[in-house]
Amino acid sequence: MTTLAPVLSAHWDADRSWTLATYEDNGGYRGLRRALNMQPADIVTMVKESGLRGRGGAGFPTGMKWGFLPAPDGGPRYLVVNADESEPGTCKDIPLMMASPQALVEGVAITSYAIGCTHAFIYVRGEVLHVYRRMLRAVEEAYEAGYLGKDILGTGVDLDVTVHAGAGAYICGEETALLDSLEGLRGQPRLKPPFPAVAGLYARPTVVNNVESVASVPGILVGGASWFTSMGTERSAGHGLFSLSGHVERPGQYEAPLGITLRELLDMAGGVRAGHQLKFWTPGGSSTPIFTAEHLDVPLDYESVGKAGSMLGTRALQIFDETVSVVRAVTRWMAFYKHESCGKCTPCREGTYWLLQVLQRIEAGQGTSGDIDLLLDLCDNILGRSFCALGDGATSPVTSAVQYFREEFEAGTHTPADVLFPPERSARFEYTPRRRTQLAGVHA
């Protein structure tokens, strides 16, 4: 049986866990001290050997991403931390930054040193005020202690860190849209190549990494690559935060080696809510194809989840029991994608709009016999036809839900979803819905 392996979350329960003093008391900044004794290239090698893969969803090897930077030409190189956590179901980076922002700051200092960056940016979504306060304060404390600024710990290494607040746009979690946003533009994805490693922020070589990826670096520096690979599977090494939410007895953050299963995690979390059964779940947020009870034993690592037809994504495990209409769930997700599509690419902008219209009539019990095929055809015309992964992600819940629960979509030709699945049975509290059969998820 796999057990939990708290590394990033090990001291979240400490008194004033967010302060530098608490972080240092629990071994903080050993990784940076060690890093500053090494050659930058050796740090990159070490992180490569650790097998750390991007924790923001795509799973690209972090050290390799660092290694893509071209040779120094004397000009600036940038590290940009993607702290724009907004994927539906994903709730790991925000609590990490609230409870332990210094772990991220230390990771930023090490990563910057490794890639030759002297000005790093942390792009925090604007809708988490207290997290932004904590990050600002954490950076301020790190400056005061000499971990940031000029001549860090007397080594001659310099690093400035700017904590930047976004302003509400899911698309800015896409790395090139994030860079445009950080440059003061509308957050729209860029055509790649060139990749950020070559022409990123201000058209300079740039590494964009997720919060949890960067925060995992100090541990690798202290423990070594083999310590990290002693957790997880061969190709999915290390620890990761698994976020359980929805119809589960004890939702929350569970940090475990990659490769743990949902069955094991549900055991730890007290199981699906009492008296109910698992119906469907997302392995890594709404953009990853849904799973069902038949996938309870799929090891949650990049390869196994991919082989089973989905993606590990952000390990956002949203649990839905038998009271939930899959049509309602997918329709609401589509309202989200439609709202958040940046509008740059026609297939995504128009396709999500169309998908929502079709889904809404199915949810209302007014679907037509051709609507399921129409949904799948629309998905075909979005997938792979836009600059970034938003459009691709929007198709995942639709195609997977039709695959596993086609009969519910068929029922949408005659019966509204809230008649088949009264929503009050899914809620955490008792209530009587005021309105039935309204079109859901309409944004002004």
Place this chain on the structure above:
Amino acid sequence: MSVQHETPAGSPAGRVPGERHATGYDDATRERLAADAAEIMARYPQERSALLPMLHLVQAEDGYVSPRGIAFCAAQLSLTTAEVSAVATFYTQYKRHPNGTYTVGVCTNTLCAVMGGDAIWEELTEHLGVDHDETTPDGAITLERIECNAACDYAPVVMVNWEFFDDQTPASAREVVDRLREGVPVAPTRGAASVCTFREMSRVLAGFPDGRADEGVGAGPATLRGTLLAKEKGWRAPDFPDVEHVQGDVSPSGGAPAGQARSEDAKPAATGAGPTPAGQQPGADPKVGAEESSAQRPATTPSDTSAESQQRRQRTDDAKES
């Protein structure tokens, strides 16, 4: 009075008939804002990056992105007002009309909606008599449907001026908005000791700390579930190898022996002038600029050409014509 030049701090920031902020700031205000703007610009290598925080600054002053605020940003950054507006209209946190003192956001994305967010939304729209992006007549509350705010383990979630109100019910959310309208301090479940105003919040988002980072908890109960369970069961991540051992482990690419005492020549290339630049060590075979994300895929997929897909398309086309 069709044009209001000054909105006194602390006054209700609701929609005031005729309040347009169409003319500029007075000299003292502009001078004060320009000093703030200069501080923001100094944080970035290129000044245009200051635009997003500067728009938050404008909201801190006017309670929304006002015409004079747009003109101010444009002047500070040598942009046109059209360029500034193009950015301001892209992001949902920038308000195009005067916002209430408190933005109350109910998450109605799938998970929160299912767990009860829809019921909370029904309750608040009915109780307050306003719909999405509308403000109560007293100017206290602007109600919004919001998207996932990264607190799914506390669903259903309500945000007040982007502070977390976890595990809400229709009754608890109603109590929160009643207290806000009465002017009674309200405390989030995870956040500062009390909710600040929309303008105060906007100033923090512009990057000017309000000194409240140390208020509130480090983590809520759901955040700590795994941490505490592991302690109870005695589960731990593998111990770090002892430092000596680790240091012996790490000189893989034949550079300076890892763990050696720091010396002048071991000083690394933080300014990009070092002898062993990242990206050139042995084993770094991927080409610069090569494909680097699994999100990248060719514009055509196998399904474009499969027989099954062709048939499905035909059926769909038929369905459209029927």
